[in-house]
Amino acid sequence: MKTPFILALFFIGTIPFAQNHCPILPNPVTYTSTKDSIALDSLLFCTKSLSSTLSNSISPLGDLYILNKNKPLRIGREDGFIRFEELNNAYPESYSINVTKSKIILSYTSPASYYHALHSLFQLITEKPDHSFSIPICFVKDFPNFSWRGLHLDVARHFFSIHEVKKYLDLMAMYKFNVFHWHLTDDQGWRIEIKKYPKLTSVGAWRDSTVNDHFSTYPRTWDTKRYGGFYTQEEIKEVVQYAADRHITIVPEIEMPGHARAALAAYPAFSCTGKQQPVPGLWGVFEDVFCTKDSTLHFLEDVLEEVLSLFPGKFIHIGGDEVPKSRWEKCASCQNKMHALHLKNEHELQSYFIRQIDVYLAKNNRQLIGWDEILEGGLSPGAAVMSWRGMDGGIAAAKEGHYVVMTPGSHCYFDHYQGKSSSEPLAIGGYTPLEKVFEFNPIPKSLTPQEAHFVLGAQANLWTEYIPTFNQLTYMTYPRAIALSQVLWGGTKTSYDAFEQTLKKYHIPRLTAPNVNTKVSMSFLKPSMKFSREPNGLSLMFDGKDTSEKITVVSQQKKEGISISYGKKLFFNRSQKNVKHEKFTFSTACCTDSLTIISHRGLGAKVTYVTPPNERYHPGDLILVDGQFGARPWRGYQWVGFDTNHINITLELDRKIRLNGITFGFLNEPSSWIHLPNEITVRLDNGKMKTISVTEERTKLPIKGKTKSIQVSMKGLPTIPVGFPGQGEKPWIFCDELVFE
Ligand SMILES: [Zn+2]
The missing domain is CATH 3.20.20.80 (Glycosidases)
Structure with missing residues (x-):
């Protein structure tokens, strides 16, 4: 029973540290290491001469970093393994750590840099499965950029x-x-x-x-x-x-x-x-x-x-x-x-x-x-x-x-x-x-x-x-x-x-x-979804860190699941008849997510912003026709934001479609200076035109006809009305999803 266990430990103990792979965050200015590491006892001895103010900060730090609560890393105060040296005339707040086979020398310029050095030292120590500790043979030199x-x-x-x-x-x-x-x-x-x-x-x-x-x-x-x-x-x-x-x-x-x-x-x-x-x-x-x-x-x-x-x-x-x-x-x-x-x-x-x-x-x-x-x-x-x-x-x-x-x-x-x-x-x-x-x-x-x-x-x-x-x-x-x-x-x-x-x-x-x-938060590890325009609508592709994983996609209407790999496309076709809402759930090893796609006649249409959106709120030209209304409450990335009160947008399809109307999604959040436009106008290929006033976040403009391109114009208030936050300033207009009925 014992042999494989010891072998495993031996293996972990000699994992080479790459020259530039530094476990300390934020990364120090300089880090060099050999492939070797040394084993540490759970009791580290430091030089007796260290003042009690400085040595008092060591033990609590050990508790903070070392995973095993029953056998924390303690630092004793007898002459020994860790030596501390105060540097004169060095860069303020700078420190260095020199780990050799026989000792660790920690040099510092001030109590603060001494404290930062200890944090770095503890970040260098790793705990092995048998709860023993090791530290790479390395040299660290460090100081901060900003005060x-x-x-x-x-x-x-x-x-x-x-x-x-x-x-x-x-x-x-x-x-x-x-x-x-x-x-x-x-x-x-x-x-x-x-x-x-x-x-x-x-x-x-x-x-x-x-x-x-x-x-x-x-x-x-x-x-x-x-x-x-x-x-x-x-x-x-x-x-x-x-x-x-x-x-x-x-x-x-x-x-x-x-x-x-x-x-x-x-x-x-x-x-x-x-x-x-x-x-x-x-x-x-x-x-x-x-x-x-x-x-x-x-x-x-x-x-x-x-x-x-x-x-x-x-x-x-x-x-x-x-x-x-x-x-x-x-x-x-x-x-x-x-x-x-x-x-x-x-x-x-x-x-x-x-x-x-x-x-x-x-x-x-x-x-x-x-x-x-x-x-x-x-x-x-x-x-x-x-x-x-x-x-x-x-x-x-x-x-x-x-x-x-x-x-x-x-x-x-x-x-x-x-x-x-x-x-x-x-x-x-x-x-x-x-x-x-x-x-x-x-x-x-x-x-x-x-x-x-x-x-x-x-x-x-x-x-x-x-x-x-x-x-x-x-x-x-x-x-x-x-x-x-x-x-x-x-x-x-x-x-x-x-x-x-x-x-x-x-x-x-x-x-x-x-x-x-x-x-x-582990959000940074979640696969990201990327929508693209396709000839007949749009596609969704997952991009993830662990691409060997499979993603299970289940349509809640059809109750059936399919398994797709990273980098493979899932297609959503433009609806030829009525607007359809279909809810999907996506599951990976780490998480489950859901998404509703509104399949409509304009899905994936070509969008031209004749009036450019504000660059801070410009999530691309597919967002208006990606089958999803911008989320409420507001999330920055899903809305197209304009800081002007006269907006023109053109939408173009690859062939003529029969249109019954367009439902617009707007954001109405006066507390954030975001207001509804006053009116919207839609013009079809054949010159047919209709204007309506906007009073709700979701507004349907009914207009019938066959068309390949659609011109949309929106007019907002010139200034924020009296009595609203930011009165007298220019209001914002936020729009997401134009659903072609
Ligand atoms: Zn007053």
Whole structure:
């Protein structure tokens, strides 16, 4: 019995490590290894001379990385195997690890780099099936590229306990993140104890109801359970220390002047109207914001005084995003202030407001950071900008010599979907797969090297409207955060495939092991579906990592299943008669997915966008006729989005068809500035034309005739009407699927 077991171990122990196959993520700057590895005892001895502060951080790390809970890797403090050397005059935060047959030498420049080195060291150690450990003979030299490597967490929309926040910090530390942006206040909850204003937490931390489903789902329903929570100042101090022990700085965010409904529920006197309103349980942007009167500013300075006493970091985030000006326009105090200070408009009033806070923070030796809206009406002298509405805000600020953190929605919003499967949990919308995060570059091409110097780094944001539990939080964060750490640490640039292999082989097993027990997304491993245009409709092909697998496809109408291989096409023919809806389920070893194809007369028609869609929402020219309406709630990749109010599209078939009408799919989401078009016009080959007005997301335009080509024209509103979010701005039109009846 024993012989094959030992042989197996021997085999695992001598798997050669390829020169460039580094198990550490983010990849270090330099990694070289021989084909050999050495066996490690479960008790590693390090040099006695190491200070107790440094040696104290070793053992908890062993627990975090090693899979076997019963026999964790421990590090003893006797002269021995691991030696530590402090380097002088080396690159800041740099470290090296030298593993030879007789010893491991770990060199570091600072406590933070020592800590990063330990994380890398533990990532090099692998556990064998007999629970013994080995490490490759190798050399690692490493330092980070960016100084701001951040993750954000919104604890206002959903609350996370300090135990959960600590676990979030542990995971961040594993991947060398060093900034935790703690979004502590928002409309739906105030989460930090302020002793001078106890109602902020006794009232502001609790809401009586929370909207169910996606907030764009109508009719809306509500969970009427009282929901909330907050951190006492003692708990905050504990978390600040816990983060500091992991070399993570916390940037607290106190939102102002917008996203203030929870604070105003507690102290309505600081609003423009003084009206008592509850803490809302709906997501979105609210009209009621802090009034710009002096008493509000004094209140916020009092709040910040207590915040500053808890958080020692240099940066204090004050929000500044999404501030509707409608209350200020009608408020006597705000208007008087505007005139007294000779301010041109409410944007300048917002600028004034932020500047007062900037002055207060600067006086207290801190630096203000805010979302990119703080640029509107002029940027306060000392302010740093977090660019979320794309990179333009960040570019403008860097060109003016302000520090910038890049966090564009396109790559850094981890509340977006990461997979196209229908089984992905409900998310806010958008589509940011792992590969897209991996490809992110925080330095825009339009910055000169001198200007690029002002880009401190980047961070991912975890807004939690649709993230109610910690499991869901880690599912949305990992592995995308590891791809971001790869971007920000910026060591050896590997291919995405190599990154994915390292992730799958070394990191997913660790993150999901019992001692870490984290739910992570495996969406990146799911086969992707690719639709193509065919002479008689369209085809679907699966592309996957494991192409030896078979996929079973079952039509729910026919109840029969077929098995197809990767790379083989499944055909969907254009219907000659009535429109047919057919639901399919697809099963592979890892997952099951479903899809409904609407077989209609225009399936796979040639589409020409005479008016080009906005490049951010341009998923190709097949999407309008691929037999699927864009998903509700909105997912970024399924809709064609136009930022103009006059749209022309031509559709062409290979031969004449008899048409009875076209059903159009539109998105109506005024909260996201997306409106229905006012009217649509369809013109056939023979000049026959019909126009109808649009009042619903699904609108049928009846028109009879034989035709080969169809011209569609849509007209929208020139500007967003008064009373809607973004009033006066240009609205968007989102369209998906034109079903030919
Ligand atoms: Zn006011």
